[in-house]
Amino acid sequence: MCGIVGYVGNQECADLLVDGLRRLEYRGYDSAGLATLVRSDGEKRPIEVLRAVGKLGNLVAALRERPLKGTTGIGHTRWATHGRPTEVNAHPHVAGPIALVHNGIIENHLALKRELSAEGVKFSSDTDTEMVAHLIHREAKAGHELFVAVKRALAQVHGAYAVAVIDQRQPDRIVVAKNASPLVIGFGDGEMFAASDIPAVLPYTNRVLLLEDGEVGLLTADGIQVESLDGKKVEREPRTITWSAAQAEKGGFKHFMLKEIHEQPRAIEDTLRGRVDLANGDIIASEIGLDEATVAKVQRVYFIACGTSSHATLYGRQLVESLAGIPSQCELASEFVGRDPVIGPTDLVVAVSQSGETLDTLAALKVAKEKGAQLLAIANVIHSAIPRAAGAAFYTHAGPEIGVASTKCFTTQLAACLLLAVYLGRRNGKLSKEKAQELLQHTVELPHHMRATLALDDLVRDLARPLASSHSALFLGRGVSFPIAVEGALKLKEISYIHAEGYAAGEMKHGPIALIDANMPVIAVMPDDRSYEKIASNVQEARARDGVVIAIATRGNSEIGAIANKVIYVPKVDPLLSPFITSIPLQLLSYYVADFKGTDVDQPRNLAKTVTVE
Numbered sequence: 001m002c003g004i005v006g007y008v009g010n011q012e013c014a015d016l017l018v019d020g021l022r023r024l025e026y027r028g029y030d031s032a033g034l035a036t037l038v039r040s041d042g043e044k045r046p047i048e049v050l051r052a053v054g055k056l057g058n059l060v061a062a063l064r065e066r067p068l069k070g071t072t073g074i075g076h077t078r079w080a081t082h083g084r085p086t087e088v089n090a091h092p093h094v095a096g097p098i099a100l101v102h103n104g105i106i107e108n109h110l111a112l113k114r115e116l117s118a119e120g121v122k123f124s125s126d127t128d129t130e131m132v133a134h135l136i137h138r139e140a141k142a143g144h145e146l147f148v149a150v151k152r153a154l155a156q157v158h159g160a161y162a163v164a165v166i167d168q169r170q171p172d173r174i175v176v177a178k179n180a181s182p183l184v185i186g187f188g189d190g191e192m193f194a195a196s197d198i199p200a201v202l203p204y205t206n207r208v209l210l211l212e213d214g215e216v217g218l219l220t221a222d223g224i225q226v227e228s229l230d231g232k233k234v235e236r237e238p239r240t241i242t243w244s245a246a247q248a249e250k251g252g253f254k255h256f257m258l259k260e261i262h263e264q265p266r267a268i269e270d271t272l273r274g275r276v277d278l279a280n281g282d283i284i285a286s287e288i289g290l291d292e293a294t295v296a297k298v299q300r301v302y303f304i305a306c307g308t309s310s311h312a313t314l315y316g317r318q319l320v321e322s323l324a325g326i327p328s329q330c331e332l333a334s335e336f337v338g339r340d341p342v343i344g345p346t347d348l349v350v351a352v353s354q355s356g357e358t359l360d361t362l363a364a365l366k367v368a369k370e371k372g373a374q375l376l377a378i379a380n381v382i383h384s385a386i387p388r389a390a391g392a393a394f395y396t397h398a399g400p401e402i403g404v405a406s407t408k409c410f411t412t413q414l415a416a417c418l419l420l421a422v423y424l425g426r427r428n429g430k431l432s433k434e435k436a437q438e439l440l441q442h443t444v445e446l447p448h449h450m451r452a453t454l455a456l457d458d459l460v461r462d463l464a465r466p467l468a469s470s471h472s473a474l475f476l477g478r479g480v481s482f483p484i485a486v487e488g489a490l491k492l493k494e495i496s497y498i499h500a501e502g503y504a505a506g507e508m509k510h511g512p513i514a515l516i517d518a519n520m521p522v523i524a525v526m527p528d529d530r531s532y533e534k535i536a537s538n539v540q541e542a543r544a545r546d547g548v549v550i551a552i553a554t555r556g557n558s559e560i561g562a563i564a565n566k567v568i569y570v571p572k573v574d575p576l577l578s579p580f581i582t583s584i585p586l587q588l589l590s591y592y593v594a595d596f597k598g599t600d601v602d603q604p605r606n607l608a609k610t611v612t613v614e
């Protein structure tokens with residue numbers, strides 16, 4: 001998602017800021033901008049701002065036309081969330097003497113906008129970020145210097161942010177702050193840097209301090225002073241980074257895919273942020289992308305998608321049926337367009353796509369539109385073709401996914417399907433407030449359990465080593481674990497080139513059982529839920545034919561150890577939510593098998609991240 005850089009020192013900083021932004025390009029963006037201040041040439045000069053839509057090359061071209069002077073500055077690459085990727089929505093945002101860049105989402109931006117409008121503030125963008133610039137300006141007008149003004153303003157803000165702020169009144173400083181979004185401070189010699197990630201500062205210094213949530217920093221050329229939002233001093237020493245710049249782009253992980261697997265708790269938090277109303281056991285209506293009149297018409301929910309996204313829809317269908325009591329179907333987009341589907345105005349067609357550009361899904365959506373169905377897109381990339389064609393969008397906010405094999409986009413799609421099902425269930429009264437409250441409470445606790453599951457990394461790695469020499473593998477699941485088994489098999493074949501099948505465990509006896517022998521690893525996804533007893537029997541059947549079974553089971557299960565050859569015990573969660581947890585060991589398993597085999601994990605042969613051919 002967005003990238004932030006900042007510099008305060010003695011060098012002209014515009015080119016330096018652009019260089020930092022280049023190193024953050026991997027985060028994905030659709031516009032960019034800079035603001036600089038001249039520190040001490042005797043006269044007071046206004047903040048200079050330059051912004052451009054599209055790639056950094058456009059900003060560089062604009063800089064050539066109009067060079068920015070100054071030795072204090074901030075820069076930003078924006079990945080649109082609130083408002084289209086246009087020049088007015090690009091950061092930095094300016095209010096009076098203040099310029100600010102922001103990464104994250106301000107949850108109470110609508111309330112803040114109402115408040116500021118009532119005071120006569122005029123807005124020049126559609127962003128949530130601009131509210132923060134105006135809040136700081138309001139504090140500045142009340143006579144507070146920059147550091148104090150930022151602390152006072154942020155105390156009024158709910159949501160995720162990393163911000164860097166400059167102030168024409170005090171051109172020798174940058175104030176930075178963080179909550180949920182990352183912010184790194186780099187220590188130079190007579191100069192200081194700020195950035196969203198270590199690679200942006202690594203060419204200049206390897207001494208860094210990672211700001212913690214709720215901390216605010218005052219950066220001058222000589223160093224940093226850190227405080228908590230409520231003004232308590234924080235003393236922490238910078239640490240020395242020993243990674244190379246290339247490694248650092250992956251945050252120290254060997255591959256983007258592994259980094260993205262580990263980012264999932266954060267990604268789920270971002271999908272849920274500002275959308276869950278725990279007090280009322282509901283989903284915030286303005287976030288779901290559908291109006292109540294549309295929802296009232298819906299008698300069936302039809303999911304269309306391709307690849308990994310289609311596996312998320314298999315989970316979505318189960319949730320819509322069990323939480324909202326609405327009949328639901330899933331279909332591969334390419335098959336949907338190839339026949340004459342019977343759909344109409346009482347159907348809600350939900351197109352799910354991480355890229356938002358998959359041509360098959362887009363074509364299927366167009367068919368649904370022609371037939372008069374209600375439309376919704378679940379997508380990760382803002383303003384991509386599918387959400388635009390649907391006219392209604394629910395964004396997953398997973399952040400850019402670089403690894404071709406989808407991981408965090410998949411689990412955030414599961415979360416989007418869950419919120420949609422709760423929303424529908426609450427609208428039609430099938431889901432009570434109390435039941436929704438309980439489920440949503442368990443949902444917001446998921447990132448915590450996902451972090452605990454990620455701690456199994458080393459164990460899964462050890463289990464993966466012998467699998468690297470297999471020629472085939474069978475993945476089994478039932479109920480909500482069926483989509484996870486199918487997705488687990490797809491991950492393995494995508495990146496390790498080992499043939500794998502994902503099967504509904506009940507179907508094993510109708511065919512795949514013929515394949516089982518001592519050379520056939522069987523991976524059984526079998527958390528504690530109502531399908532457990534049945535899949536445990538299927539595992540026994542596989543073992544009786546010498547199949548080598550790796551079970552993904554719930555911690556505390558005392559019998560599975562005696563049945564399966566190996567067990568990966570995962571944290572206990574609400575049975576409906578187990579896919580968020582069981583997905584993780586399967587992703588890690590595929591990753592390590594592929595890594596042991598030495599395949600190109602992030603860019604597997606023949607595959608593309610965005611598929612725009614039918």
Ligand code: G6P
Nearest residue numbers: 307308309353354355358406608
């Ligand atoms: C490609 C990608 C997959 C993805 C599929 C559907 O095959 O490699 O990871 O699941 O397209 O893409 P979408 O962007 O529509 O989710």
